[in-house]
Amino acid sequence: MCMQLKIGESMSGFRLIEEQTISEIGGIGRVFEHEKSGVRVVSLKNQDPHQVFAMGFQTLPMDETGAAHIVEHAVCCASKHYPLKETFVALGQGSICTTMNACTYPDMTIYYAASPHEEDLMGVAKVYLDLVFHPLIYEKSDYFKQEGWHYHVEEDGNLSYSGVVYHEMEGEYAEAITHLENQKQKALFPDTPYRYDSGGLPEAIPNLTEEAFLAFHQKYYQGSNCIIILYGDGNLKDQLHYLNENGLQQVPKGDYKAILPCQEPFKALQRRTAYYPVEVEEEAETLICLSFVIGDSSDQDLRLSFEVLEHMLLRSAASPLLKTLVIEEELGVSLSDGGYDTSRKQPVFTITLKGCEEEAGMQFESSVFRVLRTLVKEGIPKDLIEASLQTLAFELKEVDASYEPIGIQYSEMVLSSCFYGQGTFEPLYYEKAFEKLNELRHEGYFETLIEKYLLNNPHSLCMTLIPSEALGRANEEQKIKILEVAKSAMTKAQFQKLIQDNKRLKNEQLIENTKEGLGLLPHLTKRQMPKLLKVPKLEQLTLEDCEVLIEEADTKDIAYIHFLFNARGVPQEDLPYLGILAHLFTYVGTETKDYVAIENTINTHTGGIHSAIHAYHLFNEDGYSPIFKVSCKVLTEALGAFEALMTDLFLNTTFKEKAKIKEALGHMV
Numbered sequence: 001m002c003m004q005l006k007i008g009e010s011m012s013g014f015r016l017i018e019e020q021t022i023s024e025i026g027g028i029g030r031v032f033e034h035e036k037s038g039v040r041v042v043s044l045k046n047q048d049p050h051q052v053f054a055m056g057f058q059t060l061p062m063d064e065t066g067a068a069h070i071v072e073h074a075v076c077c078a079s080k081h082y083p084l085k086e087t088f089v090a091l092g093q094g095s096i097c098t099t100m101n102a103c104t105y106p107d108m109t110i111y112y113a114a115s116p117h118e119e120d121l122m123g124v125a126k127v128y129l130d131l132v133f134h135p136l137i138y139e140k141s142d143y144f145k146q147e148g149w150h151y152h153v154e155e156d157g158n159l160s161y162s163g164v165v166y167h168e169m170e171g172e173y174a175e176a177i178t179h180l181e182n183q184k185q186k187a188l189f190p191d192t193p194y195r196y197d198s199g200g201l202p203e204a205i206p207n208l209t210e211e212a213f214l215a216f217h218q219k220y221y222q223g224s225n226c227i228i229i230l231y232g233d234g235n236l237k238d239q240l241h242y243l244n245e246n247g248l249q250q251v252p253k254g255d256y257k258a259i260l261p262c263q264e265p266f267k268a269l270q271r272r273t274a275y276y277p278v279e280v281e282e283e284a285e286t287l288i289c290l291s292f293v294i295g296d297s298s299d300q301d302l303r304l305s306f307e308v309l310e311h312m313l314l315r316s317a318a319s320p321l322l323k324t325l326v327i328e329e330e331l332g333v334s335l336s337d338g339g340y341d342t343s344r345k346q347p348v349f350t351i352t353l354k355g356c357e358e359e360a361g362m363q364f365e366s367s368v369f370r371v372l373r374t375l376v377k378e379g380i381p382k383d384l385i386e387a388s389l390q391t392l393a394f395e396l397k398e399v400d401a402s403y404e405p406i407g408i409q410y411s412e413m414v415l416s417s418c419f420y421g422q423g424t425f426e427p428l429y430y431e432k433a434f435e436k437l438n439e440l441r442h443e444g445y446f447e448t449l450i451e452k453y454l455l456n457n458p459h460s461l462c463m464t465l466i467p468s469e470a471l472g473r474a475n476e477e478q479k480i481k482i483l484e485v486a487k488s489a490m491t492k493a494q495f496q497k498l499i500q501d502n503k504r505l506k507n508e509q510l511i512e513n514t515k516e517g518l519g520l521l522p523h524l525t526k527r528q529m530p531k532l533l534k535v536p537k538l539e540q541l542t543l544e545d546c547e548v549l550i551e552e553a554d555t556k557d558i559a560y561i562h563f564l565f566n567a568r569g570v571p572q573e574d575l576p577y578l579g580i581l582a583h584l585f586t587y588v589g590t591e592t593k594d595y596v597a598i599e600n601t602i603n604t605h606t607g608g609i610h611s612a613i614h615a616y617h618l619f620n621e622d623g624y625s626p627i628f629k630v631s632c633k634v635l636t637e638a639l640g641a642f643e644a645l646m647t648d649l650f651l652n653t654t655f656k657e658k659a660k661i662k663e664a665l666g667h668m669v
Contacts, residue, residue, distance in 0.1 A: 011237070013244040014041060022428050025410065029425045032240065037223035037251035041240065042414055042424060044231040044407065050098070051232030052407030053125040054112035055132065056415040058258045059104070059220045060193040065208035066148070066200015067216040069104040070165045071137075073147035075217070076102055076111075080134035082127055084517045085508070091127050094523045096120050096530075099405060106185075106198050106344055107260060108419055109220075110412065114405040117530065118234045122242050123522030129247030132221055137214065144210045146505060151486065153499050159483040161206055170202045177337050179276035180287050180352070180465045187272050187461050188293055189263045194344055203475065206482075222254025227418050231407030258419055260345055263293070265459040272463045273361075277472035284467030288364045289338065289352040293459040297347050298422040300433045304392065305449055306349055308437065310340040311388040312446070314351065317587055317599040317660075318384055324371050325353060326666075327659045331364055332356035333666035345420045349453070355666065361464040372454055376447045385441050387603035394607035396430055397556055398633070557636045558607065563646075567613070567626040575613070575626060580665070582611040582628065587664045590652035595660050598649075605641040607633035609649075 005016045018031035027046025034041065059068040076088035084090050092100045097115040111128050115121040137143045149163035172178045186195045200208075230239055278284040295302050313321050314335050325331050333355035341348045353364055399406045413427035437445070454460075490498070541548040570578055586602060586609050589595040602609055609632045615624045634642045655661060 010035065012241040013248070014240050018424060020425055022425055024428050024431055029428070030236075031424050034223070034244065034248050034251075036253070037226075037248045038253040039223045039226045039228060039248055039251060040418070041228045041230060041243070042418070043236050044229065044410055044414070045236055046231075046233065048232045048407065049116055050114055050405050050407065051116070051118060051121050051234045052112065052114045052229065052405060052411060053121050053128070054110055054229040054231075054408060054411035054415070055125075055128055056108050056110045056227050056229070056411075056419070057132075057220050057225050058107060058260070058419040059109045059198070059216075060107055060260065061196035061198040062193070062216070063207075064196045064201040064204040065212070066165055066169065066198070066205050067208055067213055068109055068198045068220075069169075069200050070144070070148035070205075070208065070213060071217050071221075072102050072104045072109050072111075073165055074137050074143040074213075075132050075135040075221075077143045077147065078136040078140075079127075079130040080136070081130045082520055083136060084513050084520070085511060087127065087131060087521075090513055090518060091124060091521055094518065094521055095124055096524065097124060099408070100124065104198050106194060108415060110415060112229075112408050112411060114408060117524065117528075118239075119528060120522075120524055121234070122239060122246075123524075125243065126246045126522060129243075129251070133247070133251050135217070137217065141210055142505060142508070144213050145501075148208060148213065149206050150501075150505070151483075151498055153495075153502055159487050161202075161479075161483075163205070165200060166202060166205050169200050169205065172199065173202055176276055176285060176287055176465060176467070177352075177354075179274070180289060180337075180463070183272070183274040183465060184289060184291055184348075184350070184461065184463055187270060187463060188291060188348065188459070189344075189346070192261050192263050194263070194346075203479065220256065222256045223248075223251045224254045225256040225258065226251070227415055229407075229411040229414060231410060258421065260420065262296075262346060263459075265293070268458050269460045269462060271361075272461065274463060274465050275468040275471050276465055277475050278467040278469055279472055280469050282467075282469075285355045286358050286360075286467065287337075287352060287354055287465045288332070288356055288361050289350050289461075289463050289465075290365060290368055291348050291350040291461045291463070292454055292457045294340070294347045294349050294453050294457075297342055297345055297416065297420060298426060300426060300429065301436060302449075303342060303347070303427075304430060304433045304437060305446070306340045306347070306453075308385075308388045308392050309446060309449060310349070311391050311603075312380060312384055314338050315391075316384065316388065316603065318381075318387070318596040320371050320375060320384075321351065321368065322663075323596075324367055325364065326663050329363070329367060331360050331367065333663070343416075358464065358466050361462065365462050369455065372450050376451045376455065379444070380446055381600075382442060383597075383600040383604070385446060387600040389437065389441060390605075391603045391607075393434065394558075394633075394635070396434065397635075398558060398607060559634050559636050559639065561632045561634065561642075563630040563632075565628040565630075567628050570626065578626070578628060579613050582613055584655065584661060584664055585611045585630070585653065586649060588653065588655055588657050588660055590648050591654055592648060592652060595657055601645055605634065605638045605645060607635075 005011055007016055007019065009016055013036060014032040014034050016030060016032055020029045022029045025044055025046050027044060030043040032041040061068055078084055078087050095115065096117055097113045097120065100113045102111045111132060113121060113124045145163065147164045149161055149166040152160045152162035154160055182197050189195050230236065294306055297303065313319055322335055326333065326335065332353040335351065335353060337354060338350040338352035341350065351368055399409065410428065414424060417427050418424055536551050539550045541550065567578060586598065587595065589598050593601065609630065611630045614627045614629050616627050618625055
């Protein structure tokens with residue numbers, strides 16, 4: 001569509017309020033406001049045929065009962081025009097969408113879908129609008145009970161808790177890292193909504209009343225608090241007309257104004273010890289972290305800079321912190337769970353050590369700051385800086401869509417920026433910021449950042465999280481006591497009604513949607529379905545007795561190369577060792593380079609090299625063939641350096657660096 005509107009003009013009930021060219025996405029960004037409902041629509045128009053519809057609401061947690069999370073689940077069950085069983089699931093079964101999901105973030109909730117077919121995507125959008133703005137949660141309390149929590153009567157007559165979100169969060173909090181994240185947020189942001197887990201604490205979820213649940217939906221699910229993202233090569237004029245005619249006319253505008261306070265900086269580093277519950281004789285680990293609040297998420301230069309620092313300090317096998325803490329001092333087994341978290345208005349950089357002893361806290365803190373001071377004083381190795389910058393450059397160029405379509409990633413970035421009161425498209429403009437990093441990389445820039453934001457940052461925290469069997473027993477006893485009190489407060493009639501409600505909820509799960517009910521959902525006819533699927537065109541060559549298959553595709557000058565080695569000759573009892581080999585490959589050095597040099601060379605010249613064992617079905621035979629697969633991605637301009645690197649890795653890899661091997665194997669435990 002060639003947009004003819006000028007700023008301030010209207011079309012199909014939408015007023016255009018902003019328009020910008022965004023070279024990073026290869027298209028144009030526009031912001032509209034739906035005049036009747038107040039819903040903002042952000043269009044990211046480019047030539048990507050993988051179109052996306054996303055809808056976001058700022059949803060700030062008020063406590064740890066998980067209201068935002070439970071509302072997200074419950075509204076997807078049924079709505080005014082789609083009173084089906086699990087409407088969201090049924091919708092996915094009748095669509096060719098490549099992804100459909102709803103997610104609760106620390107401060108917002110997003111509903112999204114992606115499809116290569118515009119009519120399919122807009123049909124899904126129509127159902128989404130009805131689900132979130134006109135859910136049946138007000139007519140039927142079962143959705144709150146089913147998705148949130150309810151009392152369940154066990155066979156012995158005792159009560160327990162049940163509910164989709166309740167059990168989901170029980171699973172989340174079975175992991176120590178979830179407890180660490182929760183305790184960390186409480187300590188770093190004691191005066192903001194970020195001190196609460198928006199997903200809900202299992203022990204707090206049963207404190208949520210149905211009245212508070214409904215009030216949460218009423219507060220946040222208003223037109224004035226809704227932003228819709230339209231991404232891809234769709235017909236924008238038709239899409240806006242469709243949204244206006246199929247949902248937005250009936251959306252309550254409301255008067256919600258997004259307010260997200262910032263945490264006042266601390267005056268000095270805080271030190272805390274926290275505990276998490278474990279079962280008796282359960283193998284459990286202690287975790288220690290150093291966390292730093294890093295400016296504001298609107299600072300694009302700072303965000304990209306810390307993406308690079310994250311790679312230097314935590315993600316690279318050549319990291320000085322990894323070398324000191326894990327390999328040399330053996331304080332723990334991994335730094336893999338730390339990182340730079342931009343999912344909040346105030347980003348946090350965390351260095352997390354797993355698998356350590358309780359008393360390692362002071363040594364961990366001392367060693368981290370010693371390494372950081374050394375980097376500032378002596379300078380970060382230039383090859384590590386270069387490798388980390390090239391890694392980020394590759395990621396920005398590629399925009400990995402293996403997990404979620406690119407449009408959904410862009411949608412998350414735009415929604416965050418909007419809800420934080422920042423420029424709509426600011427997160428998408430990265431080219432100038434990256435050019436600046438390249439210019440400053442050898443002028444002490446990253447060393448200055450370490451000094452300012454890590455060494456001399458008072459808004460920081462050192463926390464030790466220790467497993468506690470006593471806390472596990474106490475929590476279980478407390479839960480049993482609360483449930484006993486709840487049961488004793490029930491009359492005989494109330495208890496019998498609870499039993500009947502349990503049976504009804506269980507029976508309703510067995511009811512299937514009728515053909516008539518499913519017919520309410522939009523669906524593509526056979527005539528509307530894509531006529532042909534894209535079939536890869538492979539060219540087969542033989543180079544020096546090696547079979548090569550080549551597929552040409554538009555990959556932004558990135559070559560994706562896979563080396564497949566037949567491992568059928570490896571005895572079955574030795575296959576686990578082949579898995580260890582795959583884990584160690586590229587992680588240790590060669591006859592010409594140590595592991596640090598290998599890591600920096602890989603990151604400088606490639607977008608990553610990964611190896612694994614795969615099982616391939618044998619064509620026209622029974623059984624399978626184990627394959628040792630090495631997957632690589634590299635810019636075509638770097639293929640010469642890549643050839644030399646792979647020759648070195650395949651022919652000269654050695655396994656002599658015992659400390660490094662021990663550290664690598666620790667990740668597999």
